[in-house]
Amino acid sequence: MLATIPEHALAKSEGEGRIRNDQWHLRFLKASRAHSISQGEGTIVAIPDTGIAPHPDLRKNLLSGVDIIPGGSGDGRLDRDSHGTGMAGLVAAHGRGDAIGALGIAPRSKILPIYDSPPDGDGDPDALAQGIEYAISRGADVISISSVGGTTRRLANAIGTAVASDIVVVAAAGNRPEDSGVGYPASERGVIAVGGVDRQGKHAAVSVSGPEVDVVAPAVDIYSTSIDGKYRKGTGTSDATAIVAGAAALVRSKYPDLPAAEVAHRLTATAVDKGPPGRDDEYGYGVLDLVAALTADVPPVGFGSATAGAPAGSRPVTTAVAEPAGDDGDGGATARGWATLGVIVAAGGAWALVARRRRHGDDPPPRISR
Template sequence: MATSALLPFGDGSDRVRADQWHLGFLRTAEAHQLSQGEGIVVAVPDTGVEAHPDLEKNLLPGMDVIPGGSGDGRRDANSHGTGMAGLIASHGRGGNRGALGVAPKSKVLPIFDTPANGLGKPDDLAASIEYATAQHADVISISAASTPTPRLKSAIESALEANIVVVAAVGNMPSETSISYPASEQGVIAVGGSDRQGNKAEFSIEGTDVDILAPAVDIYTTSLAGRYRRSTGTSDATAIVAGAAALIRSKYPDLPAQEVAHRLTATAVDKGPPGRDDQYGYGVIDLVAALTADVPPLGFESSDVTPPASAEAAPDKDGDSSSTARGLATLGVLVAAGGGYLFWRRRRRADDPPPRVSR
């Protein structure tokens, strides 16, 4: 679901934060004054998660659902799972050293369900989701594209019924040609990718099930052996949205999962044609608005309440990348929440003037 490259400079901990352009774009410093994901567990079914120095304090013991792991999900021979977990919950190394996640005080529940070659099986993903549900995870972040086997469909439905926010990737062209499962499932937040300017990334799959977009190009995150990777794909966008869901669940602990999804989509910055469209869904994620806007519950319509304006893209640093990543034939990135909900207000245009919002 992504292309990636291992960065060549030392351990990179003194440089990587400046390269994480998506943090400025998302205004994470402002968002972290409101919530850092305290008390929230995000399940990451993937290639396992290595205990990277920037992440290890937030890494719980998990589970292997296939042979070849360490037994607790904390082994990764691919780097994909470690990268996704880092985008969600990296805590860095103090000051501005090391990678920082969107929800740096949340916990990651690692689940090893995909071998190092990146080719997993749908029912292994199903077993991961069943385990995450049994462990009472608050969010499940699935950066994989799969096929809807009966067991996988049942696992997703059970997770949603258990009040878990399920987030999944829509997939990347040309490896996928239509929105992947479980992103296409009703109730799952289907995440596409945006570029540094907040425009839809060319590779991000389009379709009627797209819910929201998040940064997905040149995303710097944790990798193997204490190093870092730069990757591009909807996998990264999914992990970012999963981190956003963790921030919301921490700040609003009594909010049901579908209301968390509603808050994300209702406060997104509308791009493309006015209203929901197949390229952007309901728009590009706005962390600060999602944490501060007065969002009426589902089923109520309003055009009077509008969240804060979204962030501008932050300055960035370029680097080279190579095409080594998780080429999942049966799995894909997942940030889930809902496609069939009523939305409470007119979609806000990206060029609207900044409105005032009660905090």
Template sequence: MLSVPLLTQQTPAGAAPSPPSNSDGVSRIRSDQWHLRYLNVADAQRLSRGEGVTVAVPDTGVDPHPDLRNNLLPGAKIIGDRIGDGRRDPNSHGTSMAGLIAAHGQGGGLGALGIAPRAKILPIVVAAANNYGEADDLAAGIEYAISQQADIISISSTGGSSQRLIRAVESAIRADIVVVAGVGNQPATTSIGYPASHPSVIAVAGVDDKGFHAAISVMGPKIDIAAPAVQIYSTSFGAKYSKGTGTSSATAIVAGAAALVRSKYPDLPASEVIHRLTATAVDKGPSGRDDQYGYGVIDLVAALTADVPPLGFSSSPPAPTVAPTPAAAQPGAGSKDGDSTVRGLLTLGVLVVAGGVWAAVVRRRRHGDDPPPRISR
């Protein structure tokens, strides 16, 4: 059985986590979440807030944080004694990822806010408190998500595969589930692992607060899209907050974006949800798809409003995608992150209090010289 490390941001070995205190954190966390301004989340949430969508988070579990508990469903524990419903997280990675997807905050601008604050989170424990997990345990988590009719699976981990894991991902794709996965963090890994390497999974890379490629993010020809991944604030266990850097966070943000799209366009198949996200991304780097940004940085408002022809649509000549540039943002204040370490189900981020994610989708991946679709605005 293959060990799959979680793509997390973590404190250096032996160091104590240093999240904001509860009293300070509740009042300042929203301003620290620079990615909300960068991605124009307020405008996007006037169009969709993720109602009616369930996002499965196979990870370290999800604590019932005050900013998240209203959206947290009972789930499952796949590993160990299998006792529990997934709503306990001794690590913080899963809670952080769930908060980025669907935290609802505490009103009045207090607390953390997720991309899709009315989506439901299905927590599935597939990794131990040390962030290590097995490929077959992740497979079992995906199988459980399918059985619970999840709409999206967010996987902030990468590593080796197994026959069962490959079958589980393909089953999710056949079930019309959007699967999102992080590409991995340098220097712990230098190539895109599984399941991001699967041709029907949307592979997520990371950018910094200026919209440039994040140094921690792995590069490669299978990257589809990029999202904020540097000093990302979210929920943590014990009603606290965390700060992380890595493609785990970017993955959860894209999963939240998929929830917005699935909520606004409930009849779209998963393949078209992914197509809409990649087709409306803000082109970065060399024109067209490239190995740092994929098709570009996610644009939430464009994904919810653009006239995107369906897959298979052909026009002459094909036009490159140019989406509105995300609003400029200033990174939130906070202490400096510790060095990144990668453990177990290689979690895609380095949390001051640890975190992680994973997911899949049905679509034809466009790579290399394939032209992007024409977008009417």
């Protein structure tokens, strides 16, 4: 199930001039400051979704991908739903000049489109698994999954292989009321589970809570690219997931030798704490802070109190204070079920980093939610 609740599409002529202003999440996250440090150069973000249309604001960053299920264009670059195109725009839209068109979190990263989820239909866990396998074979640096749903042995194996291949996997936690808790694959050990906040930086009503949530990002009224050269506004943890995937691309670009587990650690260690002190079920380790993730002095996993195996409720340590995210602007977040969640997995000793964030050892029962 896709983890986005689309609200409306803007006509091309209506959206071009206003869309950047409507992207409140860019100001909230101080994206312009982050872009002076990194824009995601040299990274590939794979997006298994409903396909991705070659929108004018995205076209230069769109690679040739693959169709896992029948009905696409053969290369993943066809979208009849708009969800996949919206997620891609949040990651890597480059716009068209100053303040024209949509802008992504990592506007110089490349997007690998994978058509694995039919429009307005339930996703197949094995199709997602095949998409992840394809992303691994194409050298993806980040896999952004904005969906929740059932699991199979093949899907669990694909996630494990992605982690062992040093790929950052990011997944959506899920949306209320369809989901009552963190869904799969965000609930998988080793995955970065993403929840959502609103324009005030408070827990978004649409976002589920749970002990698996690692980090939160804007998820309400999020504007992005759509099909036919148009724009869309949506709400849900799908959008928050794509935003975090873009952040992972920024970090991987700035620190190209940093292992995937350390990228995840940097994102959570520099997040702005919200709610009760330390990690909690609504905000995880806190609200994404792009600038701090790129600039803070973060001790590596296994250093001091940030060692693997630390108590699940404890917060990773950073020697630099993360600057609180600002808030202004308009927004919208996309909520998608099983086809749009994200996972991050680490191999060997790094596996313990994410394992410590899970308070349960039971796998979720197979399900498809929409």
